[in-house]
Structures are given as structure tokens and as C-alpha cells.
Amino acid sequence: MADLTEKLGPSVVNISTTKVIKGRSGRGSGGEAPFDRFFGNDEFFRRFFGDLPERELKQRSLGSGFIISSDGYIFTNNHVVEKADKIRVKLSSGKEYDAEIKGKDPNTDIALIKIKADKPLPIVTLGNSDQLRVGEWVFAIGNPFGLDHTVTTGIISAKGRMIGSGPYDNFLQTDASINPGNSGGPLFNMSGEVVGINTAIVAHGQGIGFAIPINMAREILDDLKFRGKVTRGWLGITVQDITEEIAANMKLKNQQGALVSQVLEGEPGDRAGLKSGDIITRIDGKDIDSTRDLLNTVAGLKVGRTVQLQALRDGKEMNFSAIVGERKDTLQASREAVPDTLGMTVQEITPELARHLKRRTPGGVMITKIRPGSPADEAGLQVQDIILSINRKPIRTLKDYSNALARKPENSSWLLLIQRGRTSFFVTLENAEENGNPDQNSEPEQDEDLQ
Numbered sequence: 001m002a003d004l005t006e007k008l009g010p011s012v013v014n015i016s017t018t019k020v021i022k023g024r025s026g027r028g029s030g031g032e033a034p035f036d037r038f039f040g041n042d043e044f045f046r047r048f049f050g051d052l053p054e055r056e057l058k059q060r061s062l063g064s065g066f067i068i069s070s071d072g073y074i075f076t077n078n079h080v081v082e083k084a085d086k087i088r089v090k091l092s093s094g095k096e097y098d099a100e101i102k103g104k105d106p107n108t109d110i111a112l113i114k115i116k117a118d119k120p121l122p123i124v125t126l127g128n129s130d131q132l133r134v135g136e137w138v139f140a141i142g143n144p145f146g147l148d149h150t151v152t153t154g155i156i157s158a159k160g161r162m163i164g165s166g167p168y169d170n171f172l173q174t175d176a177s178i179n180p181g182n183s184g185g186p187l188f189n190m191s192g193e194v195v196g197i198n199t200a201i202v203a204h205g206q207g208i209g210f211a212i213p214i215n216m217a218r219e220i221l222d223d224l225k226f227r228g229k230v231t232r233g234w235l236g237i238t239v240q241d242i243t244e245e246i247a248a249n250m251k252l253k254n255q256q257g258a259l260v261s262q263v264l265e266g267e268p269g270d271r272a273g274l275k276s277g278d279i280i281t282r283i284d285g286k287d288i289d290s291t292r293d294l295l296n297t298v299a300g301l302k303v304g305r306t307v308q309l310q311a312l313r314d315g316k317e318m319n320f321s322a323i324v325g326e327r328k329d330t331l332q333a334s335r336e337a338v339p340d341t342l343g344m345t346v347q348e349i350t351p352e353l354a355r356h357l358k359r360r361t362p363g364g365v366m367i368t369k370i371r372p373g374s375p376a377d378e379a380g381l382q383v384q385d386i387i388l389s390i391n392r393k394p395i396r397t398l399k400d401y402s403n404a405l406a407r408k409p410e411n412s413s414w415l416l417l418i419q420r421g422r423t424s425f426f427v428t429l430e431n432a433e434e435n436g437n438p439d440q441n442s443e444p445e446q447d448e449d450l451q
Contacts (some may be wrong), residue, residue, distance in 0.1 A: 004192045008188065010091070012067075012185060015184060062145075064198070073113075077111060077197065110217050129215045142183075144179035161173045176209065177207065183199060233326070234327035235298055236263065242256070268322045274311065284307050344381065347398075365395055386419040387416055388418070
């Protein structure tokens with residue numbers, strides 16, 4: 001272990017970033033201006049002295065990274081560098097370099113940066129995260145709290161964790177100590193190979209950290225390096241996992257596969273002949289056991305390629321050929337954290353999705369999932385219903401929806417205006433929190449996803 005640490009340490013770097021914020025506020029880096037409490041903020045001064053002089057405030061943050069090529073390419077987390085005006089990389093020798101972002105992917109939180117070193121740099125070896133086993137020993141090297149090249153050890157506690165960070169959640173869980181500043185650093189196996197990129201921690205837990213599997217980073221490396229962004233496959237379908245109730249209702253032998261709930265008109269899935277109610281079980285010979293399997297498989301398909309799909313329709317196996325399209329960020333469902341007070345999941349309606357739904361206006365949010373027994377379920381709401389207003393306040397975006405639910409109603413109920421097809425109607429929903437949320441201690445269910 002000591003020999004590995006000594007050998008690998010020079011390939012791990014400290015990343016410091018600076019972001020310049022310009023403004024005319026009398027505030028410092030945060031908090032209340034000295035005279036706000038007496039004069040009601042800077043407006044008092046503007047009335048008598050004009051605009052305040054513009055100031056520059058610098059926000060600094062720290063992270064980690066690791067060198068993957070001797071000419072200076074470095075993997076790190078997107079959240080470490082995405083908003084930075086200046087990026088500095090410090091090597092174990094103490095030498096520092098300016099870095100530039102070569103590519104970034106917010107959906108997986110992976111970024112590729114580059115420095116121009118005056119000599120070849122020490123590099124890591126990328127391992128195979130698919131071969132990791134739960135219980136296998138691993139260790140992390142990083143810069144927690146700015147403490148250069150700190151080494152921590154632990155095991156792989158679990159694989160395939162979903163923590164709600166994005167559409168491609170597939171984290172390794174480890175009890176190797178990970179803290180602020182470790183983000184973007186490497187997680188090594190006992191052969192000295194990088195198997196993960198340390199990314200997240202449980203805020204109120206101890207000994208629980210998460211790393212992006214290195215195979216996920218390896219798959220998008222070329223896109224990041226040569227295109228600056230990631231191109232992903234697209235079928236234009238909405239899918240969901242198969243519950244026990246759905247399996248029983250459809251007389252299925254098991255819950256394997258991804259259930260198609262919507263096919264967007266004119267998109268690859270529609271042109272291939274897929275229909276709502278089909279259950280996709282294989283893509284190009286790869287078994288599809290769940291929504292997540294389908295999402296990750298389709299995302300990795302090359303745009304323009306023809307793929308073979310196997311699906312069940314009314315209990316019969318069917319084969320389809322689809323030409324993979326390109327997934328556009330504007331077509332992805334927005335995934336902001338919104339309260340589950342009413343027992344339903346919603347997504348923002350982008351202009352593109354509005355076009356597919358043949359809606360003239362893009363406003364409103366669409367229901368994509370309803371929790372059984374919830375207020376939304378009891379009121380008779382349905383998937384694909386569109387919420388136009390809550391308590392007579394227009395709902396145009398997810399932020400509007402979230403803000404509306406954050407305001408506790410005066411009479412403990414919400415009045416929703418719903419559009420279903422060509423008709424609109426009002427419904428009232430009781431506040432589930434008044435009676436206690438039966439699922440508040442359960443793990444979050446997986447949302448439907450556009451693929």
C-alpha cells in the first residue's frame with residue numbers, strides 16, 4: 001500500500017479555481033451589508049449619491065484531479081471547474097500551471113482539462129470498474145480541505161447507486177473517507193488502477209462517499225477531447241420500470257425490461273414501429289432489465305447507427321430496427337428538486353416537447369408519475385396531465401411549481417387547473433403532510449425518463 005501511494009501520488013493534482021463576480025453591492029463575500037438593517041439596503045445610498053462603484057468579488061474553491069496522458073490531460077469533476085474564470089493545477093512537486101477546459105459533461109459530472117507542462121507528466125492507469133466486487137479494497141488520493149495528497153482507504157460498499165444527481169446515476173459507494181476537496185480525485189483498486197472519480201458525499205452521514213465508475217469516463221473521453229461535449233443516442237421514447245402491479249396486470253412472468261409509456265411522433269422509436277405498452281427487453285443483444293439499463297445503453301449508442309430492438313407486445317416477442325438519433329439537451333426532462341407534497345413527479349415542457357405533444361404553447365408542467373394512494377392519485381390525476389396553475393397562480397416552469405408547493409395553502413389544500421387532452425378542469429388536493437407522508441422514510445422511486 002505504501003509503495004502504491006508513493007508511486008501514484010505524483011499523478012494526482014490539486015485544482016484551485018477562481019470566479020470573479022462583479023456588482024455594485026456594498027456587501028462582501030456574503031451576508032448583510034453593514035448598513036442594511038438601518039437604511040434598507042443600497043437603495044438608500046443610490047437616492048442620494050448615485051450608483052455605488054462596481055466591485056469585483058472573487059470566489060475560490062478547491063478540488064482534485066488525476067493525469068491521464070503525459071501531455072497534460074486531466075480528469076476531474078465538472079462541478080469543480082464549470083463556472084471558473086481561472087483554473088490552476090498544482091502538481092505534487094509544487095509546480096503550478098494554468099489549465100483550460102477541453103470538454104465537460106454536466107449529465108455525468110465529468111470534465112477534461114489540460115495543462116501545458118514543460119516535460120512529460122506521470123500518468124495513472126485506468127482500470128475496469130465493471131469488474132469491481134462489493135467488499136473489494138480501494139483507496140483515494142486527493143486534497144480534502146486543501147490538505148495535499150491525503151490518502152484514505154476503505155472498501156466498495158455498493159455498486160449502481162442512484163443518488164438523484166442526474167439521468168445517468170450509476171455510482172460506486174465507498175467508505176474510504178471522502179471530504180470537500182476530494183471531488184474529481186481518483187479512487188484506486190489494490191492494483192493501482194483508477195476505478196472511479198470521487199464525486200459526492202452524504203451530507204449528514206459518516207463514511208459514505210460516491211465515485212463515478214471509470215468506465216463511464218472512459219466511454220466519453222474521445223467526445224470530451226475532440227468535441228468538447230458528449231453526443232448521446234436517442235430513441236424518442238418515455239420508459240418506466242415495471243412494478244409488481246403492472247407485471248400482474250399485464251400477465252408478465254417477471255419485472256424485467258423497460259415499459260414504453262410514450263413514443264414521440266416522428267422520432268426514431270416511432271419510425272421503428274414502437275408503441276406505448278411495449279416492453280423493451282434487448283438492444284443489440286444486450287439484456288435490458290430496467291429503465292436505467294435502457295437509458296445507459298441508448299446513451300452509449302453511436303448516432304446514425306441501426307440497432308436491433310427486441311420487445312414484448314401483448315405477450316408476443318417482436319423485433320424492431322431503429323436508426324439512433326442524437327439526444328438534445330433541450331429535449332431532456334428538467335430534473336430540479338421539487339417537493340413530493342402531492343405525490344407526483346412532474347417535468348418541464350420544453351418547446352420541443354410541446355411540439356411533439358402538439359401544444360401551441362410550451363407553458364405548464366407535465367405529470368410523469370403518480371404515487372399510489374397519494375393526494376394526486378386520490379384526485380384522479382393521470383400521467384401526461386398538464387398542470388396549468390396552482391391556487392390560481394400560473395405554472396410555466398418547474399421553478400413555478402416548486403415555489404407554489406413551498407407556500408403552504410391557507411386552507412390546507414391546493415386548487416389545480418389541469419389540462420387533459422383538449423379539456424381543462426379544476427381539482428382540489430389535500431396536503432399529504434397534514435396526515436403524514438407514508439413514503440417519507442422509503443427510498444425514492446425512479447422517475448420516468450425520455451430516452
